[in-house]
Amino acid sequence: MFVDHLSLLDFRTYAELDIRLSPGVTVLLGPNGVGKTNVVEALDWTSDLSSHRVSSDGPLIRFGAERAIVRVRVRRGGQQTVLEFELNEGRANRVRINRAAPVRARDAIGIVRTVLFSPEDLALVKGDPSHRRRFLDHLAVSMRPVLAGTLADYEKVLKQRNALLKSARRSGRFTDVHRSTLAAWNDQFARAGATILHARLQLLEALGPEVARAYGQLTDGSKATRLRYVSSVLPESAGGDVAQLRGFTVEDLHGLVLEACAEAERREVERGLTLLGPHRDELELLLGEAPARGYASHGETWSYALALRLGSWYVHLADDPSEGAAPILVLDDVFAELDARRRSRLAAVVATAEQVLVTAAVEEDLPAELVAGPHDVVRVGPGRAVREEPAGTGAEGAPPS
Numbered sequence: 001m002f003v004d005h006l007s008l009l010d011f012r013t014y015a016e017l018d019i020r021l022s023p024g025v026t027v028l029l030g031p032n033g034v035g036k037t038n039v040v041e042a043l044d045w046t047s048d049l050s051s052h053r054v055s056s057d058g059p060l061i062r063f064g065a066e067r068a069i070v071r072v073r074v075r076r077g078g079q080q081t082v083l084e085f086e087l088n089e090g091r092a093n094r095v096r097i098n099r100a101a102p103v104r105a106r107d108a109i110g111i112v113r114t115v116l117f118s119p120e121d122l123a124l125v126k127g128d129p130s131h132r133r134r135f136l137d138h139l140a141v142s143m144r145p146v147l148a149g150t151l152a153d154y155e156k157v158l159k160q161r162n163a164l165l166k167s168a169r170r171s172g173r174f175t176d177v178h179r180s181t182l183a184a185w186n187d188q189f190a191r192a193g194a195t196i197l198h199a200r201l202q203l204l205e206a207l208g209p210e211v212a213r214a215y216g217q218l219t220d221g222s223k224a225t226r227l228r229y230v231s232s233v234l235p236e237s238a239g240g241d242v243a244q245l246r247g248f249t250v251e252d253l254h255g256l257v258l259e260a261c262a263e264a265e266r267r268e269v270e271r272g273l274t275l276l277g278p279h280r281d282e283l284e285l286l287l288g289e290a291p292a293r294g295y296a297s298h299g300e301t302w303s304y305a306l307a308l309r310l311g312s313w314y315v316h317l318a319d320d321p322s323e324g325a326a327p328i329l330v331l332d333d334v335f336a337e338l339d340a341r342r343r344s345r346l347a348a349v350v351a352t353a354e355q356v357l358v359t360a361a362v363e364e365d366l367p368a369e370l371v372a373g374p375h376d377v378v379r380v381g382p383g384r385a386v387r388e389e390p391a392g393t394g395a396e397g398a399p400p401s
């Protein structure tokens with residue numbers, strides 16, 4: 001797929017921006033801090049309505065403005081879809097598809113598909129487990145948008161469960177009312193938790209080999225990657241081995257979460273906190289025999305982070321091989337961080353995507369493999385981004401209609 005038009009109103013630095021894009025490679029060039037990432041962040045945001053840089057939408061709205069509007073026109077095979085998002089601080093966002101009546105925000109997830117590489121990805125390897133859980137869940141949602149609802153249900157019941165455990169702890173008594181309310185929350189908690197666990201395990205089964213392949217492509221292949229899923233709920237005997245864990249059905253997992261809830265009840269009341277469930281699990285990244293976190297070198301950490309993203313793209317391609325389904329690749333400021341060998345290796349792989357957007361401060365940061373062939377250049381200046389047009393063509397296209 002590719003996006004051929006992106007319009008922004010009061011998004012980050014842009015009061016107004018209207019930019020035409022083409023399939024193939026587009027390079028966004030401009031000095032540091034000028035707004036290159038803001039453009040690709042807007043596009044990436046439309047894929048799952050979340051930003052790689054901030055956890056709420058507030059900072060995406062131009063400072064001082066009340067709301068932002070992001071409009072994209074995406075083409076997939078012969079089909080085109082116009083998505084329009086109104087981001088409101090402290091209020092629900094409004095979403096329209098093909099200018100029809102507003103729909104639930106969730107209904108727009110997955111229409112645009114992106115895989116974004118950014119310097120923040122280092123946290124996937126070096127950061128705390130929440131980064132890796134979010135990575136897994138975002139990838140799972142982008143392929144199965146319905147999971148967004150389950151994740152929201154899980155968050156809600158987790159909050160309720162935590163509030164109940166906290167109040168029991170504060171009162172110093174675990175009454176029958178506490179017990180029966182907890183039992184009711186436990187069932188909802190286990191249902192949503194089991195669906196999330198199941199989705200993660202299915203995804204990991206596909207992702208593990210693809211990350212290993214990507215890591216091999218980006219490096220000399222002397223070390224291998226392996227993904228382990230360490231769960232607060234699943235049997236320890238499996239040792240996090242995804243191949244052993246993948247056999248569980250949602251029903252099996254529901255039963256396991258309920259059992260774990262019963263087993264942990266006393267400790268949870270003592271602590272006033274939920275101590276188990278997918279929000280406590282860890283995706284462990286191994287490099288050779290050692291965990292990458294704490295052991296991998298800086299270069300290996302970068303390669304692992306890139307391999308997780310490239311592996312995600314491969315999983316998307318395998319999951320939906322239909323025409324035009326391949327996600328758009330967005331490489332935000334990554335080449336400057338890589339040595340020449342990894343630059344060319346990454347460039348050679350990504351250049352095969354239907355649409356690739358790359359940001360860079362200077363042309364010299366871009367690998368020759370990426371810009372040797374035909375590509376577009378968008379010059380980004382303060383509050384503006386202008387596509388360089390080959391002589392004899394119109395400067396800007398019509399807005400999405």
Ligand SMILES: Nc1ncnc2c1ncn2[C@@H]1O[C@H](COP(=O)(O)OP(=O)(O)OP(=O)(O)O)[C@@H](O)[C@H]1O
Nearest residue numbers: 012013032033034035036037038059060061062063
């Ligand atoms: N909501 C907002 N309203 C106004 N300005 C904002 C908002 N959010 C971020 N900015 C500004 O946007 C700029 C950063 O833009 P961006 O991250 O896109 O830069 P960049 O061109 O990618 O830079 P670099 O090359 O350094 O990564 C900063 O100057 C920041 O102050």
